[in-house]
Amino acid sequence: xxxxxxxxxxxxxxxxxxxxxxxxxxxxxxxxxxxxxxxxxxxxxxxxxxxxxxxxxxxxxxxxxxxxxxxxxxxxxxxxxxxxxxxxxxxxxxxxxxxxxxxxxxxxxxxxxxxxxxxxxxxxxxxxxxxxxxxxxxxxxxxxxxxxxxxxxxxxxxxxxxxxxxxxxxxxxxxxxxxxxxxxxxxxxxxxxxxxxxxxxxxxxxxxxxxxxxxxxxxxxxxxxxxxxxxxxxxxxxxxxxxxxxxxxxxxxxxxxxxxxxxxxxxxxxxxxxxxxxxxxxxxxxxxxxxxxxxxxxxxxxxxxxxxxxxxxxxxxxxxxxxxxxxxxxxxxxxxxxxxxxxxxxxxxxxxxxxxxxxxxxxxxxxxxxxxxxxxxxxxxxxxxxxxxxxxxxxxxxxxxxxxxxxxxxxxxxxxxxxxxxxxxxxxxxxxxxxxxxxxxxxxxxxxxxxxxxxxxxxxxx
Numbered sequence: 457x458x459x460x461x462x463x464x465x466x467x468x469x470x471x472x473x474x475x476x477x478x479x480x481x482x483x484x485x486x487x488x489x490x491x492x493x494x495x496x497x498x499x500x501x502x503x504x505x506x507x508x509x510x511x512x513x514x515x516x517x518x519x520x521x522x523x524x525x526x527x528x529x530x531x532x533x534x535x536x537x538x539x540x541x542x543x544x545x546x547x548x549x550x551x552x553x554x555x556x557x558x559x560x561x562x563x564x565x566x567x568x569x570x571x572x573x574x575x576x577x578x579x580x581x582x583x584x585x586x587x588x589x590x591x592x593x594x595x596x597x598x599x600x601x602x603x604x605x606x607x608x609x610x611x612x613x614x615x616x617x618x619x620x621x622x623x624x625x626x627x628x629x630x631x632x633x634x635x636x637x638x639x640x641x642x643x644x645x646x647x648x649x650x651x652x653x654x655x656x657x658x659x660x661x662x663x664x665x666x667x668x669x670x671x672x673x674x675x676x677x678x679x680x681x682x683x684x685x686x687x688x689x690x691x692x693x694x695x696x697x698x699x700x701x702x703x704x705x706x707x708x709x710x711x712x713x714x715x716x717x718x719x720x721x722x723x724x725x726x727x728x729x730x731x732x733x734x735x736x737x738x739x740x741x742x743x744x745x746x747x748x749x750x751x752x753x754x755x756x757x758x759x760x761x762x763x764x765x766x767x768x769x770x771x772x773x774x775x776x777x778x779x780x781x782x783x784x785x786x787x788x789x790x791x792x793x794x795x796x797x798x799x800x801x802x803x804x805x806x807x808x809x810x811x812x813x814x815x816x817x818x819x820x821x822x823x824x825x826x827x828x829x830x831x832x833x834x835x836x837x838x839x840x841x842x843x844x845x846x847x848x849x850x851x852x853x854x855x856x857x858x859x860x861x862x863x864x865x866x867x868x869x870x871x872x873x874x875x876x877x878x879x880x881x882x883x884x885x886x887x888x889x890x891x892x893x894x895x896x897x898x899x900x901x902x903x904x905x906x907x908x909x910x911x912x913x914x915x916x917x918x
Contacts, residue, residue, distance in 0.1 A: 497694035498687050500662040501653070503545055504552055510686070511649040512542055512642055521638050522546065525616070526553040530587065532610045532617035534595070534625050534634065537642025540685030543620035547591040550618060556587040563597035568605055575609050588615045595619035596628035603630045610636050623732075644684045651675065653686055654693055668697050673710040681717055692717050734760075739770060743778045747817040754813050764805050768794035771812050779816060780825035782897035789815045820897025828891040835888065842882025875912045 503509045506516055506526055515522050525531055526549060535543040551558040559574050578588040592598070592606075609615050610633060617637065625634055657663035658670060670678075674696070682689035695716040696708045705712070738753035757767055768790070775790040793812035797805035835841075851862025866876035881888060893903040 496691065497657060497663060498690040501657050501660065501690055502548055504549065506546075506549055506553075509542055509545060509549065510652050511645045512546075514643070515640055521640065525618075526550050528554045528556065528587075530613050530616050532637040533619070534629065534637050534639045535618065535620045535642060536625055536639060537622070538644055538684070539622060540687045541642045541645050542686070543642060544591075544593065547618045547620065550589060551591070554587075554589060556589045556616065557581060558589045558591070560591045560593070563592055563594045563602070568602055571602060571605050575605070575614060578609070578615050582614060590615040590617050592617065592619045594621065596621045596623040596625070600630055603633050607633050607636070645686055646684070647679045650679055650682055650684065650686060650689045653689060654678065657690055657693055664693075664697055668700055668706055668708050670708045671710065674708050674713045677710050677713045681713075735770060738767075739774055742774055742813065742817045743821065745817055745821065747814055750813050750817045751810065754809060758802075758806050758809070764797045764802055764809060765794070767809055768797050768812075771809070771816060775816060777826045778821055778823060779819045780822045780899070781902055782820040782822035782824075782894065782899040784898060786816055786819050820899070822894045822896050822899050824891060824893050824899065831890045832888075835885065840885060842884035844882065845879050847878065848880065873912060875909060877912060877914050880913075
C-alpha cells in the first residue's frame with residue numbers, strides 16, 4: 457500500500473470497478489461532521505474544490521486543463537511532482553466535481569488482469585452513457601505491458617485517465633501513452649503554502665476548530681521538519697495538538713512539537729526523483745574521489761530504507777566504469793560487498809557497503825574500460841565489421857581446411873613473450889585503437905606493457 461497526499465491508503469486492487477480506495481474515503485464528511493470522526497487530520501483537511509488547493513497556481517488559471525477536467529471535459533493527464541504536493545488531492549477534487557464514475561487503482565498492486573477488468577466495466581458503462589474517471593497512483597510502477605493495456609482506452613476516450621507519478625514520465629511512461637495525454641508538473645510547496653495549510657487546519661471545523669494556537673517558533677519547527685510535504689506538516693500538527701492536550705495546554709510550543717515529532721523524516725523518496733538525485737550524487741561523489749560526500753549519500757540512502765542490493769549493484773558498475781584497471785581490485789571489492797550484503801543483510805551490511813565506498817572513492821580513477829568497449833560497439837553499430845582473418849577462423853569442422861580456415865595460424869605460446877606477430881583485427885579495422893590506458897594507478901604499468909605488445913604485434917612505433 458502507498459499513501460496519498462493527505463495520508464489515506466492507496467492500493468486496493470481494482471478487481472471490481474467500484475473499488476474506491478483513499479479517494480472514496482475522502483468523500484466522507486461532505487454533509488455530516490460525524491462522518492469525519494476517526495480520520496487523520498491530513499485526510500479531514502483534504503481540499504474539496506480546486507479553489508481550496510494550496511500552491512500549484514500555475515495549473516489553476518481559468519480555462520486551464522485542470523479547470524476543464526474538473527468541469528467534466530474528457531481528457532487524460534499525468535500529474536508529475538514530488539510527494540505531498542497535491543497529486544492525489546487533485547484527483548480527489550476531480551472525483552467530486554465530475555458526474556463521471558470514479559475508479560482508483562494503484563500501480564503497486566494492480567496487474568494487467570485488474571486493469572482489464574476496470575476497462576471492460578468502463579466499456580459497459582459507456583454504452584449506457586456513463587463516463588469513467590480512472591485514477592492510477594504511482595503509474596511509473598506499471599510495466600510496459602500494463603501501460604500498453606491503457607493505451608487503447610486513452611486513445612479512444614474509453615476512460616479519462618488521471619495518472620500520478622513522482623518520476624519523470626519521459627523515462628517511466630511509454631511514448632504513445634504520454635503523447636496522448638497532458639503532462640502537468642506540480643511544483644514543491646513553499647513554506648508560505650504549508651503555513652496557509654496549518655492556519656486552515658487550526659480553525660476549520662474539519663480540523664482543530666480553534667482549540668489550539670501555534671507559536672511562531674513552533675510553526676517554524678513544523679515547517680522545517682515537513683520539508684515542503686503537506687501531509688507531514690498536518691501530521692506533525694495533529695501529533696503536537698495531542699501532545700498539548702495531554703498537558704492541558706491550548707498553546708502548541710516548540711518543545712511540544714519536538715516531543716511529538718521524534719526526528720525529521722529524511723527528505724528522500726526511494727521511488728521518486730529524490731531517489732535518482734541522491735544515487736546520482738552518490739556515484740558522482742565516488743567518481744570525484746570525495747570520500748566524505750560519498751559516505752554522506754550512502755548514509756542518506758541507508759537511513760531512508762533504500763534496498764542495499766541496489767546500492768551494491770551500482771558500486772559493481774562503478775568499479776569497472778570509473779576505476780577499471782587503474783585498480784583491478786576495485787571490482788573484486790565491490791562484488792565482495794554485494795555478496796556480503798546478500799549474505800548477512802542489514803543493518804550489518806552497512807559496514808560492508810561503507811568499506812567498499814571508501815575503497816572505491818579513494819581508488820585511482822580511469823574510464824578507459826567503458827570508453828574502450830563503447831568505441832568498439834560504435835564501430836560495430838556503424839557497420840565497421842569486416843571479415844575475420846582466415847587464419848583465425850574455426851578449423852575444427854570437416855571441410856574447413858578446403859576453405860583455408862586456420863591456415864598460417866601461429867600459436868602464441870610458441871613465440872617469445874607468448875605473443876605471435878600476426879593479424880588479429882579485420883583488415884578494415886587494422887588501425888583501430890579502442891583501449892587507451894591512463895597513467896593513473898595500476899593503469900600506468902599497463903600503458904607501458906600495451907606499448908611493448910603493440911610493438912611486438914607490429915603496430916607500435918619503432
